[in-house]
Amino acid sequence: MTEKFDIVTAGSAATDGVAPATQRxxxxxxxxxxxxxxxLATRFPGSVLRTDVVxxxxxxxxxxxxxxxxxxxxxxxxSERYDYLSDVTAVEYRDxxxxxxVVWHLRSLPFRRFLRVKTQLEKNKELExxxxxxxxxxxxxxxxxxxxxxxxxxxxxxxxxxxxxxxxYKEGYPLRKDFPLRGRFSRAExxxxxxxxxxxxxxxxxxxxxxxxxxxxxxxMRKRLGAGERTGE
Amino acid sequence: MGLATRPETRSVSYEPQxxxxxxxxxxxxxxxxxRANSLWPMPFGTACCAIEFxxxxxxxxxxxxxxxxxxxxxxRQADVLICAGxxxxxxxxxxxxxxxxxxxxxxxxxxxxxxxxxxMFDNYAVVQGIDTIIPVDVYVPGCPPRxxxxxxGIRMLQEKVxxxxxxxxxxxxxxxxxxxxxxxxxxxxxxxxxxxxxxSVHQNRSAP
Numbered sequence: 001m002t003e004k005f006d007i008v009t010a011g012s013a014a015t016d017g018v019a020p021a022t023q024r025x026x027x028x029x030x031x032x033x034x035x036x037x038x039x040l041a042t043r044f045p046g047s048v049l050r051t052d053v054v055x056x057x058x059x060x061x062x063x064x065x066x067x068x069x070x071x072x073x074x075x076x077x078x079s080e081r082y083d084y085l086s087d088v089t090a091v092e093y094r095d096x097x098x099x100x101x102v103v104w105h106l107r108s109l110p111f112r113r114f115l116r117v118k119t120q121l122e123k124n125k126e127l128e129x130x131x132x133x134x135x136x137x138x139x140x141x142x143x144x145x146x147x148x149x150x151x152x153x154x155x156x157x158x159x160x161x162x163x164x165x166x167x168x169y170k171e172g173y174p175l176r177k178d179f180p181l182r183g184r185f186s187r188a189e190x191x192x193x194x195x196x197x198x199x200x201x202x203x204x205x206x207x208x209x210x211x212x213x214x215x216x217x218x219x220x221m222r223k224r225l226g227a228g229e230r231t232g233e
Numbered sequence: 234m235g236l237a238t239r240p241e242t243r244s245v246s247y248e249p250q251x252x253x254x255x256x257x258x259x260x261x262x263x264x265x266x267x268r269a270n271s272l273w274p275m276p277f278g279t280a281c282c283a284i285e286f287x288x289x290x291x292x293x294x295x296x297x298x299x300x301x302x303x304x305x306x307x308x309r310q311a312d313v314l315i316c317a318g319x320x321x322x323x324x325x326x327x328x329x330x331x332x333x334x335x336x337x338x339x340x341x342x343x344x345x346x347x348x349x350x351x352x353m354f355d356n357y358a359v360v361q362g363i364d365t366i367i368p369v370d371v372y373v374p375g376c377p378p379r380x381x382x383x384x385x386g387i388r389m390l391q392e393k394v395x396x397x398x399x400x401x402x403x404x405x406x407x408x409x410x411x412x413x414x415x416x417x418x419x420x421x422x423x424x425x426x427x428x429x430x431x432x433s434v435h436q437n438r439s440a441p
Contacts, residue, residue: 194323
């Protein structure tokens with residue numbers, strides 16, 4: 001019988017065989033940096049722009065062009081093994097001239113490390129960054145949410161469409177600073193557009209729960225569904 | 234407790250000059266009595282109000298005392314839609330479809346501030362009151378309402394049901410949307426969505 005999953009014990013790959021304990025008495029700034037940050041700066045000189053340590057958490061600012069290579073290296077390198085992507089999100093600052101930052105939260109379970117990787121996207125250019133979906137499948141929905149809320153395009157994502165708002169949503173990207181709190185359209189127009197969405201558009205009848213009862217459906221309905229007819233208005 | 238006393242509605246008075254005869258009013262009373270005391274709720278719980286709703290249905294407050302012991306999780310066997318919680322725009326077509334799947338007679342309770350008016354969520358994502366989508370009979374205020382509040386709203390709905398008259402032709406009128414509008418769903422689509430329905434294979438939702 002083949003193992004379906006690799007079982008990783010947290011901290012099992014630490015050098016001295018002892019799992020790193022939770023740090024205590026952490027200074028606000030200038031604590032001990034994650035060793036991965038130093039290794040990253042050695043491996044990719046010029047791509048690592050800045051390293052900050054705040055409350056014991058290390059943030060690495062990297063160049064946008066090298067995001068994918070850095071992530072791949074962090075994932076594959078035997079001395080890093082960042083096998084868990086816990087978040088992909090973005091930050092926009094109130095100062096309009098400041099670029100939008102995309103943030104990845106990485107976790108290395110074997111080494112019990114946490115690393116925050118950031119990159120900056122200039123606002124006056126195309127908001128595009130490489131997708132890490134090929135490395136961590138967990139990036140799928142998080143990148144979709146980031147695209148939905150900020151309009152950042154993740155190149156290489158297999159299915160980049162809105163996830164929280166419906167797909168025909170036309171008002172823009174709600175978490176951007178220039179987005180008005182109540183949206184851009186009138187309430188009546190918002191409701192009209194919301195009601196005209198088809199929530200089942202991406203699913204065929206077979207995929208919905210009716211699939212369980214498919215065999216019990218009338219003959220002609222089964223025939224129509226088998227021919228690919230969609231539900232909805 | 235500061236609540237206004239309302240007139241007694243469960244007794245039927247017979248006025249000879251009235252157009253409604255004694256038999257029809259007694260029949261109305263019987264039908265309404267049956268309906269009011271066996272309202273089956275369709276819980277549409279999206280937020281914290283649903284927690285209070287669960288508490289209402291649980292043993293301490295015991296909704297079964299008012300004939301609501303059966304939560305109807307299928308809209309096709311439900312009488313009352315209880316919308317408990319905020320409704321985002323993405324859910325708007327879904328709650329509307331649930332309402333359309335419910336057979337007449339049907340009523341709706343909007344539970345809590347968010348369902349009634351959008352509440353504190355005056356933003357781009359939340360419907361400002363479900364009465365912009367479906368007709369609502371009783372609004373229960375509160376954030377969230379206490380179970381007593383919901384029970385009071387249900388009692389008000391029961392009174393409303395008791396006051397219905399079968400001779401009122403406008404009672405079950407549903408708005409017929411203009412086929413050119415986005416609100417329109419053709420009867421064939423409604424029938425397909427709502428079958429099987431009731432005890433008869435010939436019964437469907439789009440029938441007048």
